[in-house]
Structure formats: C-alpha cells, structure tokens
Amino acid sequence: MKKAIVLLSGGIDSATTLYWAKTKGYKCFCLTFDYGQRHKREIKSARAIARKVACPLFVFKINLPWKGSTLFRNSGKISFPKSLAEIKKRIPSTYVPSRNTIFLSIALSYAESIRAQAIFIGANAIDFSGYPDCRPNYYTAFKKIARLGTKCGVEGNPISILVPLLKKTKAQIIKLGKKLGVPFELTWSCYAGRNKPCGKCDACSLRKKGFIEAGITDACGCKT
Amino acid sequence: MKKAIVLLSGGIDSATTLYWAKTKGYKCFCLTFDYGQRHKREIKSARAIARKVACPLFVFKINLPWKGSTLFRNSGKISFPKSLAEIKKRIPSTYVPSRNTIFLSIALSYAESIRAQAIFIGANAIDFSGYPDCRPNYYTAFKKIARLGTKCGVEGNPISILVPLLKKTKAQIIKLGKKLGVPFELTWSCYAGRNKPCGKCDACSLRKKGFIEAGITDACGCKT
Numbered sequence: 296m297k298k299a300i301v302l303l304s305g306g307i308d309s310a311t312t313l314y315w316a317k318t319k320g321y322k323c324f325c326l327t328f329d330y331g332q333r334h335k336r337e338i339k340s341a342r343a344i345a346r347k348v349a350c351p352l353f354v355f356k357i358n359l360p361w362k363g364s365t366l367f368r369n370s371g372k373i374s375f376p377k378s379l380a381e382i383k384k385r386i387p388s389t390y391v392p393s394r395n396t397i398f399l400s401i402a403l404s405y406a407e408s409i410r411a412q413a414i415f416i417g418a419n420a421i422d423f424s425g426y427p428d429c430r431p432n433y434y435t436a437f438k439k440i441a442r443l444g445t446k447c448g449v450e451g452n453p454i455s456i457l458v459p460l461l462k463k464t465k466a467q468i469i470k471l472g473k474k475l476g477v478p479f480e481l482t483w484s485c486y487a488g489r490n491k492p493c494g495k496c497d498a499c500s501l502r503k504k505g506f507i508e509a510g511i512t513d514a515c516g517c518k519t
Numbered sequence: 520m521k522k523a524i525v526l527l528s529g530g531i532d533s534a535t536t537l538y539w540a541k542t543k544g545y546k547c548f549c550l551t552f553d554y555g556q557r558h559k560r561e562i563k564s565a566r567a568i569a570r571k572v573a574c575p576l577f578v579f580k581i582n583l584p585w586k587g588s589t590l591f592r593n594s595g596k597i598s599f600p601k602s603l604a605e606i607k608k609r610i611p612s613t614y615v616p617s618r619n620t621i622f623l624s625i626a627l628s629y630a631e632s633i634r635a636q637a638i639f640i641g642a643n644a645i646d647f648s649g650y651p652d653c654r655p656n657y658y659t660a661f662k663k664i665a666r667l668g669t670k671c672g673v674e675g676n677p678i679s680i681l682v683p684l685l686k687k688t689k690a691q692i693i694k695l696g697k698k699l700g701v702p703f704e705l706t707w708s709c710y711a712g713r714n715k716p717c718g719k720c721d722a723c724s725l726r727k728k729g730f731i732e733a734g735i736t737d738a739c740g741c742k743t
Contacts, residue, residue, distance in 0.1 A: 361632035386670050393625075394628070397621070397625060401583075409585065428668040432667050433664070433667040436667050436668070444657045446614055448651065449610075449651045
C-alpha cells in the first residue's frame, strides 16, 4: 500500500487534505508541529482527527528561539488584522519566517526514511492569510527540492509534494470536507491562544466566511 | 554592517566559508546543529572556531527520530565505503535524508528574523561524499525557495544563498583556508564518533586526500 506523510495542523484544510489522501488510497502518517505557537490547542485537534481515521500522528517538537512572528507564545500581545481586506493588503504579523519550508523539509526527511511516495499539505492560496509559503510558485520550487535534494529523488523516485486544496476557496474546501465526512467539530483554526475561538483573528474570520459561503453551519462552538 | 548566517559544522569547508564570509565584510552569525550525529564532537570544533573569530554560535538541537542514516548515533554499527572510488559509485549510507534542506530552512528562518542578507553554506560537489543536497542544481532550487517562500523575498529583498566552495576541490579549499588563516587544527571531519579521527571514514579519506594534494601538513592529530 502506498504511503504518504500528511501535514496535519488540526485545522479544516489539513483535515480535509488527510481525508482526501485517504480516498486516494494512501496509508497516511500524520505529522504535526509544536513550534511555540500560541494556539498549541490545535495539536489536540490534530490528535483527535488522526485518531478518528486511525492514522498514526507524530508530534514534532521544534524550538525556534528567535523573534519574528506574533504567532509565537513568547512574542507578547498580538493584534490581528481588522478585516479580511487588510489581510489582502499586506502579509500579517502572524507570518512565521520560513515555517512551511521547515515543516516540508522535516516531512521530506520523514518520508524518505519510511519510503513514503508523497507528502500532502493543505495549503491554499485563495482565502488565506497571504503568507508567501502558501503560494503556487513556492510549491513548484519545493517540488524541485524534493527531486534534487534527496537520494530517492536523484535515483529517479522523487517524493511527490501534493497540495490538493491550493486553488480552492475556503467554501469549496468546506464543501469538499463535508462530502468526505471531515469532522469539522474536531478542527481548530483560531490563532489567539485561548480555550475558545476568539472569532476575530485572521483564521477565525476566514473560517467564518467559508462556512457562510458554503451554506453550512459550523459546529465547532466558535463564537462566529 | 551587513549580516549573514554561516552554517558551521566544525569541518574544514564550513570553517573556510566562515573566514571567506568575514573577508567579504559580513557580520557573521554561526549556526550549527545537534541532530543526533555520531560525531557530536564536531560541535566542540564549531564552538572553538566561532570563538576564534569572535562570532556568536547558535547550537540548534533537532531530534530526527526516524532511521535512515548510519550517521545517527542510534543506528547501530557503521561501515564506511572501502575507497574513494566506492563513494563515487553510490550515495553512502551516511547520507542523512533531507539534512541540508532542514538546515537551510532553519537558517532561512533565523536569517529573516534578524534581517540578515545572506546565508553561507560550505557545501562542495567535487571531493564530497556524493550527497544529493551538495550539488549545484540543488542550490539553484533552494535559492528559489529563499525568494518565493519568505516575506522579505516576495517584498523584493531575498536572502542570498551563497555556496562559495561549491566547485572547488578539497585541495583548493585547503589552500584557500590556509591563505585566509583558518585554524585547521581546530576543525573536525571524522564521522566515526570517537575521540580521535578514525582515518578511514569518507570524511577522513577526503580530508587526507585534500591535504596531500594541497601539499600542506594536517595539524589535526588525525591518524591519516
């Protein structure tokens, strides 16, 4: 059975990606990161989702000791973009330098070590926070890294980097997730780092917009 | 003063790269990794070299818990290629999946957070162990990652990925290092994980060949 690493943060996009990968016949190995994020709560969601589909989950702890993002727990008070329009104007302060490159590089190492054929990542570049490492040309470049920077790649068996949601809107992702049976009630999006979703941060705003546009009620208990 | 991150493993190549970066006028921030390697001894060398040039050194601890390389301390007995010719035939078992991609991605995050303009890495693709992530086209691909996957990159100020030794032979590197005043006696190459160099592993063999071809005596106390 073909194997895949699935980057599972615990949000709607990564959960839908996991369910998608399973429909494609992959034996999935989930990978999540404890990287000092405020919303460490998402790891609990990742665990619950992985358990739901009986896939192993690896929680990779990585300490990024430098500043550079308001998303880090140690970075003091956080202020979120006031509107979705503001997100579109500039990259928000919640951007974590090189985050997806770090996550993908570790996933690549894991994939090669267990001889997985693919890495799935739930990035999308439509209803997103504007992060550079969520855009299509970035993934085109990382596919080259997977081909040129690994033993299996230069031997002719590169690990595929699959980004199935890249060009979907949040509403389309939610509709797809519903069709695939994704347990939205287990997912977590909020960045604020509290026990309940704040309803105001980029992640909450995008989630709210997505559910409204999809015409589906969000069962997460989110204030939105 | 322009800043750079220098990946400093503690070997001849990375030490020469550090000295090179300094001659180019960079304020250097050294970065080394404790990743479960047998030859953790190299970190002591990295410390000594950074101290010698009064540059800060950050030791980044990263636990890669999977198998996949005989270079890991937990991987049991190691056998090295019997000759340099054998290295050229196939990628040795000391290859660590995706190592340089992991190191570079973390360096990229560090660089962006301190607003460094460049990352220096001492990879070379002539007298090397054949690792895929030491080859020129891999670095061309990673330069794209630095440009497309970071905030500073998409804003028009990408971090440069500089690989000054990429096409030099080990002898050329050693001659350059001597000219720049690199303290070879502080460097460490051996993979075997003992207190003294084994003289037999890929790294010791390539070092020995380099010093002989450069016509310089190696003062490291290596059996070779």
